[in-house]
Amino acid sequence: MAAEANNAKPTFLSPPQEGKEPIVSLRGITKRFPGVIALDHIDLDIYPGTVHALLGENGAGKSTLVKVLYGIYTPDEGEIIINGRSTRLTSPADAISTGIVMVSQSPQIIDTLTVAENIILGLEKYNHFVPVTKVYKTIREESKRVGIKIEPGIEVWRLSYTQKQLVEILRAILLGAKVLLLDEAITYLPIEEKKRFYKFIRQFADEGGTVVLITHKIYEAMDVADKITVLRRGKVAGHLDRKEATIEKIRALMFGERSAEITYERLPTAQPEPNTVLEVKDLWVMGDFGGYAVQGVSLEVKEGEVLGIAGVAGNGQKELIQAIMRLRPVIKGKIMYNGEDITRKTTYYLRINGVGYIPDLPAKYGVSIENSIIENIAVLPVYSRGIINWDKIRELTLKLIKEFEIKTPSPDTPVKFLSGGNIMKVLVARELTVATNLLVAYNPTRALDEATAIKVRKIIKDKVLKNKVSAIIASEDLDEIFQISDRIAVMNSGKIVGVFPADKAKREEIEHLMVM
Amino acid sequence: MVIVRRVKPLPYWIIPIIALLAGIAISVIILYVLMGASPAAVLSAIVYGFTRPGVVAKTFVALTIVGIALLVSFKGSIWNIGGEGQITFGLMAATWVALFTALPYINPGLAQASMILLAMVAGGIWALLAALPRAYLGLDEVPVTLIMNYIAYYIVDILVRGPWLGKHVYNYIRTDTIPSQVMFPQVPGTTMTWDGLFLLIILLVGVWYLLKNTSIGLRIKILGNNPNLLRSSGISVPLMVIVALTISGFIAGSVGALYLGGDVYRISYPVEVHTANYGYTGILVAWLSMLELIAVPIAAYIVSALYTAGIQYQILVGGHLGQLITAGSAIVDVFIGSILLMYTILITISEYKIKIIVKKR
């Protein structure tokens, strides 16, 4: 309401926002983690009635900052001022009681609980022993008012990603949110849904609410924000008004001196050889929660070719990749590797026969962070059988550290002391070395900053070209798919819905097929 | 109160020492409150334990071996709480060799070696039985190994009351005493045996080599830190679980032979009352060692001193609880429990620090 009043009656005494006190102010917020300063003396003012975007690439400190604002992390130094009062937030419950509510990229609502149960947990007006059904009526009324259709008694795991995000928003409203923290909450929504959210965000701000929109997509910030703050390496790189912001300005602030290195041009390709390295025929694979995640997929990868698999997360790519790596049972269909049927073979067989594998979430599946670099390399069965020849493996490790420019004090350093980019390099270095024939990868550059991500893609592509290795790379990042692939297959709901040569593929068409 | 990760961890040996002191302090208080035990008497018993290496030796050897055994599985994050059962099975196998084969009379040296080896095999098999459901069904090994301790006791009880009941036992329910040829010779001036000492050295060196230079050792360590990496490397996780737990039981089993050949010379019924509880006490040893092999003997010495102290205290102030004296083991339990608990809580301080945040309202 206040914002509307201000907009309607611009006073000559002061421009709209300067006349008001900020609803949230951060002063000198600093947060350290072992090995990194995630936030380095951040100052920030957020005014009521605005949509304020926090931009920055992966690892710039956006998520840490949001978690500080939501009481999940406590800052090492600095002050949070809410409505003019210095406030200590020690838990999300604290934040909620001051009117700050977060909606994040991965829905926080819990799958095994019903919608109503998830919502009632934050509502202080209900006492602990009240039956959950008490809140049904309120939920139905409020969701009608906001214009979404949600049955309060339904368990959350039955909902789609979009519906879950809607429930999160509904929950925020019912909690009486004054400041809404959207942490990449809309980044991964299909385009039409995104537009509906933009409308909602605008409306919320116009009614006097405040939105903090955290994103790494420049256009998202440009689409909807009034103010933009760019973070780089834990520091504020600059504040911009929407009116003065241009893509170039923002890019310069986001990437700094490296912005020249950031390019999404296609990497050079070679003429693929005629023989097929990997062939998948009518593959059916179960998902984690029952039901087929992969439904009759057929594809092939030629020697010296990169096949990119595009798709929104959760459309069966993970299961397909795992089935190829023999980490997930095949219900029906066939997988051929170098002309040999490997449907009943083990992962071990692939690993000693020239297949490299870069899994999703590398710190979880690809390396053991408590172990040293050298142990992380030695673990592969090609390097260790029976008695380990440590001299030979040390030599190889030193060679890889040099070749891939891995920054580490020594090969015996536990991987957990390396930065995210260097951990990824350890994994990529190891896998490219064993991938004498085929590389299987899923999101190989997720969680890397842009410059490093591009470097890793170049290394992979280089290896493919030089050694005639084939690669099948699934990624949720279309930029990556376009940059690295020779052919692009689009996956949607467990099926391949289109295959295009990369040089002729149209981005809009692929985006459409992905969400169709 | 807020916990944050330390930017630099504390040196790792500090925590076991603080935990030890804090645990002893708590035990002294508990013993004072519940039994009226004078702290001076408890502390003097502890001093006694720490200053008598010759007396402590037997317990020290047993606990070091159990510590090594548990370390192997703990390194793989497989929590073998079944040392008791594996030792009991080892005891059973060794007894069989000593009493029911002709070996002791043919070749005493070979007989002693067979007692130890068979005890290890028996311990390994008992651990393997717990490893299978853990590996293939994902059944938590902690309750399974623990419950199997009881089953092992009762199997031996059945034997001792039944087919193995001795002929020269007066009215006691127990087996015959083993032939003197297979009573392990003692190291002069100590309570330990040469067999035990040799075995200890072999196992220390063997496990050191296993963990340092073999692919099995490396895979066990990675199993403990991130089994997903094993899986994506093409190494069977269930198989490694089985290997880790079976090796652990295999080593633990040998303690059963040492207990028979160097300590009790016979099995008395019911075995669950006459056990030395090394399988449980060894957990404390393994934990206090911070899973560092070289620290296992140190931890074992400390714990065996405390163990001896518990027994010593009972002898010192024996009359206190009348004829019901079995409180020695209870005192040991209180020591183990409070030190372990302190250790578990304090270990967080080496990696995390606690900040107290005062809320402003």
Next chain:
Amino acid sequence: MPGSIASFIIGVSSIFLAYYLAAVGHGLMEKSGVLNLAIDGVFTLGVAVAFAISVYTFSVPLATFIAMIVAAMFGLMLAFITTKLPISHGAAGLSTMFLGYGLAALVGLPARQLQINGRSLATIQPSLGGTWVWFYVVAFAVAVGIWYLVEKTKIGAAIRAAGENPASAEALGVNVLAVRLFASGVGYALIGIGAAVFELAYTQVWSQGAGMGYGWIAFAISLSAGRHPILIIISAMIFAVLDKYRFLIAAIYNLPPDVGKMLPFVAAIAAMIIFMVTPLRRKLAPPKSLGKIYFREERSV
């Protein structure tokens, strides 16, 4: 033979109630995400406390009450340290188990000495005046009460949320510490009452180590019934019958009495295996974050 059926039902009533309460308390605690490996130690301690207080005061209610309070204190401690500190639930539980064993002996032995010197022990006789009926009534009332609490109320949703994903639960506004303190406190209070029933109504004797192992059986009962308060009734009944009649069963088959002693333990492992291999495992899945270290300030990349 209605008479023998009645005596059968009366016969198992006390051990059934003891198992039921311990198992349901254990399940409630684990629903909130705290792995409970201390159960056997605290159960053993509860047995000793109930015995000692009964000898000292000759009061069954007081003995039960004190056993309940002592056990609940341990539950609160476990919930506090495992939630507030980033420590291993397994290590905390096992340490507490040892402490429980030790304390049980120290609490019980002096009272046992008094008993030997002529003091008597107050007990409950299930067969007297329909007491056994009340045992079943209590068990069923607790079953329905806990079921309603966990499945239907706000705090029940909070307990399940804390067990599924404490970080998300916190973000949704749940005070995970408070919820786990509640679930573990109530859970262990039930375990304490179960231990008292075991001592005062079932065994009615005490020697060092009394109750040891029974906590693990309660653990297995709870696991094999998927921690579900109603299903635990069935599981607890099977184990109650097995425990009460194990020597009889051994005698019928002409087996040594030690086979009888072994029977409940073998059955416990069998029950856990059956749970894991059948569809029960999917239907009654354990809380996703059970026993996982909850550390809010962890970096999540």
